Amino acid sequence: MRLSERCYAVTGLGYSPPWCVNAGIVAGDSLTLVVDTGGNTLAAQTIYGYAFAIRPNNELRVINTEKHFDHIGGNSFFREREIEVWGHSGIARTAGEFHQEISEFNAAIPDAVRRERGEAAAFFYDTRVANPNRQIEKDACFDLGGCSVKIMLTPGHTPTNLSAWVPEDGVLFTGDCLIREYLPNLDAGTPADWQVWLESLDRIEVLEPKIVVAGHGPVARGDEVRTVFQNVRRVLTESIERGSSPTANRSKRH
Numbered sequence: 001m002r003l004s005e006r007c008y009a010v011t012g013l014g015y016s017p018p019w020c021v022n023a024g025i026v027a028g029d030s031l032t033l034v035v036d037t038g039g040n041t042l043a044a045q046t047i048y049g050y051a052f053a054i055r056p057n058n059e060l061r062v063i064n065t066e067k068h069f070d071h072i073g074g075n076s077f078f079r080e081r082e083i084e085v086w087g088h089s090g091i092a093r094t095a096g097e098f099h100q101e102i103s104e105f106n107a108a109i110p111d112a113v114r115r116e117r118g119e120a121a122a123f124f125y126d127t128r129v130a131n132p133n134r135q136i137e138k139d140a141c142f143d144l145g146g147c148s149v150k151i152m153l154t155p156g157h158t159p160t161n162l163s164a165w166v167p168e169d170g171v172l173f174t175g176d177c178l179i180r181e182y183l184p185n186l187d188a189g190t191p192a193d194w195q196v197w198l199e200s201l202d203r204i205e206v207l208e209p210k211i212v213v214a215g216h217g218p219v220a221r222g223d224e225v226r227t228v229f230q231n232v233r234r235v236l237t238e239s240i241e242r243g244s245s246p247t248a249n250r251s252k253r254h
């Protein structure tokens with residue numbers, strides 16, 4: 001979906017129910033930036049297809065907003081095409097962790113026949129672990145040709161989270177620093193991490209984005225943006241006061 005002159009969102013990519021996950025595209029004059037690669041190679045093919053079609057002569061570059069597999073699962077598809085994948089230096093996933101993810105997916109299949117067939121392997125068809133080959137350790141700026149994207153460290157959900165801000169278009173891609181409709185997932189961190197998360201929200205809310213593409217859920221526009229910030233802030237504040245996440249002991253994968 002086109003959001004602005006330069007920015008696009010690919011929404012509704014599959015992950016374990018009820019989760020779908022988003023990706024973003026920012027097309028400059030010479031370079032097209034892909035924000036996150038979905039959870040698997042099939043999602044990456046879709047994202048790549050849109051990114052290529054918008055400006056077929058552009059070079060492509062990927063940035064990962066965090067380390068969880070729903071945002072980096074499609075990396076191997078891009079790396080196999082020698083497309084640079086940028087991401088926080090703390091993203092260092094292993095094949096063992098990926099196999100554990102596949103096992104958890106398979107165990108969650110409701111139908112016993114499909115579970116025994118190992119149909120989680122279909123979801124992760126032709127998908128391998130690929131960490132970023134270009135590391136980010138502090139805020140950065142990408143020049144896409146006629147358009148710049150500010151990469152901002154926004155830790156809290158995980159230490160590896162970052163956001164991509166396109167000031168000319170007023171569009172902000174946040175990964176899971178923000179989330180819409182779903183409860184944010186606090187289970188990857190502690191109350192101290194959630195405090196850091198609140199500080200990250202301060203950093204990006206002051207930008208006054210017109211459009212926010214969160215890691216999960218519908219794109220937010222106009223007044224909806226304020227509501228998304230308020231909702232995540234409220235969950236974080238309540239969880240810090242309580243000392244536990246609203247989904248303690250549940251899924252840690254998003």
Ligand SMILES: [Zn+2]
Nearest residue numbers: 070176215254
């Ligand atoms: Zn996620």
